[in-house]
Amino acid sequence: MKKILIVGGGMGGTILANNLARRLTNELKTGKVRITMLSASEKHMYQPGLLYLAVGKITPDELYRDQASLLEPGIEFFVDPVEEFKLDNNQVKTKSGKTFDYDYMAIATGSRMFPEGIPGMVEGAETFYTEDTALKMFKRLQSFEGGKVVITVGVPHKCPMAPLEITFMLHDYFKDRGLADKVQLHYTYPIGRVHSLENVAKWAAPEMDKLGIKYDTFFNIKEVDAKNKILRSEEGVDLKYDLLITIPSHKGMEVVEKNGLGQNGWIPTNRTKLNMEGRDNVFILGDTTNIPISKAGSTAHFEADTLGENLAAIVKMGMPVREYDGKVFCFIECGKDRATYAMFDYKNPPDPKAPTKAVHWFKMAYNKLYWISARGLL
Numbered sequence: 001m002k003k004i005l006i007v008g009g010g011m012g013g014t015i016l017a018n019n020l021a022r023r024l025t026n027e028l029k030t031g032k033v034r035i036t037m038l039s040a041s042e043k044h045m046y047q048p049g050l051l052y053l054a055v056g057k058i059t060p061d062e063l064y065r066d067q068a069s070l071l072e073p074g075i076e077f078f079v080d081p082v083e084e085f086k087l088d089n090n091q092v093k094t095k096s097g098k099t100f101d102y103d104y105m106a107i108a109t110g111s112r113m114f115p116e117g118i119p120g121m122v123e124g125a126e127t128f129y130t131e132d133t134a135l136k137m138f139k140r141l142q143s144f145e146g147g148k149v150v151i152t153v154g155v156p157h158k159c160p161m162a163p164l165e166i167t168f169m170l171h172d173y174f175k176d177r178g179l180a181d182k183v184q185l186h187y188t189y190p191i192g193r194v195h196s197l198e199n200v201a202k203w204a205a206p207e208m209d210k211l212g213i214k215y216d217t218f219f220n221i222k223e224v225d226a227k228n229k230i231l232r233s234e235e236g237v238d239l240k241y242d243l244l245i246t247i248p249s250h251k252g253m254e255v256v257e258k259n260g261l262g263q264n265g266w267i268p269t270n271r272t273k274l275n276m277e278g279r280d281n282v283f284i285l286g287d288t289t290n291i292p293i294s295k296a297g298s299t300a301h302f303e304a305d306t307l308g309e310n311l312a313a314i315v316k317m318g319m320p321v322r323e324y325d326g327k328v329f330c331f332i333e334c335g336k337d338r339a340t341y342a343m344f345d346y347k348n349p350p351d352p353k354a355p356t357k358a359v360h361w362f363k364m365a366y367n368k369l370y371w372i373s374a375r376g377l378l
């Protein structure tokens with residue numbers, strides 16, 4: 001029997017497990033294969049929904065489903081996070097003290113924001129990358145009556161479009177509350193343009209100009225002086241704010257760092273084969289790879305499609321059949337019920353078009369369809 005172990009029950013792990021279960025239905029039935037998933041939570045969160053939670057457009061319960069309900073029959077699922085990776089023995093040890101063996105393992109443990117890395121940020125800034133912080137941010141927004149709102153970005157972070165989206169959504173939020181004239185939005189970005197993807201930056205800067213949103217580039221966050229409400233950059237700029245909103249820089253999960261699998265929790269990963277460098281039976285997908293592409297759910301999804309096909313082929317005929325081409329697809333909410341999208345891969349850069357209402361409504365539909373997508377059916 002071949003044992004496939006999937007560590008992480010988020011976007012990447014779930015889509016991979018379901019993809020494999022469908023490709024290996026017969027092998028699962030006849031006991032030739034076992035697929036086991038270990039995760040840290042019995043709930044599955046639709047993280048893109050946090051953006052809408054932060055501006056009061058949805059309620060927290062809409063973010064969640066039971067993880068077990070999303071998995072194809074035949075997949076073993078345990079809420080028992082991995083604490084130790086013993087790669088030389090093809091084993092992991094979990095929090096409950098159990099040991100799981102594998103022939104093939106896929107790691108998709110995701111990433112976490114790390115505001116603690118910047119002095120004063122936890123006390124001084126609002127963010128929306130977890131349920132608690134998104135709710136706190138919404139409460140703060142509701143009591144805000146005007147002034148300068150600074151949106152500041154650290155890298156790397158998951159969801160490449162979130163900084164732009166929250167800025168445009170805040171513009172709408174304040175307009176809807178009749179505060180457009182009393183609020184000045186000011187966006188900062190660490191490199192010499194407003195987004196890491198050049199064509200997205202070329203498209204977004206004029207959109208910001210149109211809406212009267214100011215921006216500073218080459219702004220790397222150094223510290224937040226929460227008492228005096230000043231955001232300081234490594235480049236020596238001091239920015240006064242009345243409300244500070246941040247997309248903090250991210251790290252991979254602590255368990256990855258603790259086990260020495262990768263610096264800052266990013267695991268060295270082959271960009272097309274998706275195996276962990278130096279290991280041919282360990283595969284990495286989603287945010288936790290060190291591949292220099294967007295950390296997005298769609299990245300995890302397309303990687304899971306590739307890995308599902310390859311792992312099933314390895315089980316059935318001993319070799320993989322395709323390579324990951326770096327494909328990513330991201331919607332970009334632009335405010336005023338408009339959105340656009342960016343689609344790109346290793347060879348082709350994105351080319352976002354003018355935003356439309358149709359794309360916005362497609363994104364709203366996708367927010368519901370996600371649960372079908374997580375099952376790998378879309």
Ligand SMILES: Cc1cc2nc3c(=O)[nH]c(=O)nc-3n(C[C@H](O)[C@H](O)[C@H](O)COP(=O)(O)OP(=O)(O)OC[C@H]3O[C@@H](n4cnc5c(N)ncnc54)[C@H](O)[C@@H]3O)c2cc1C
Nearest residue numbers: 008009010011012040047048082110159286287296297298
């Ligand atoms: C505000 C926000 C907006 C976003 N918007 C978009 C968007 O519009 N489009 C888009 O494509 N992406 C978006 N994303 C990014 C997207 O959600 C992530 O990139 C995606 O979830 C990554 O998938 P993953 O499988 O790598 O990790 P995750 O989905 O985070 O899953 C990680 C899993 O690992 C589990 N885990 C953690 N530690 C352990 C352990 N020790 N053992 C076992 N399991 C463990 C967790 O419980 C979880 O189930 C957004 C994210 C945020 C926060």
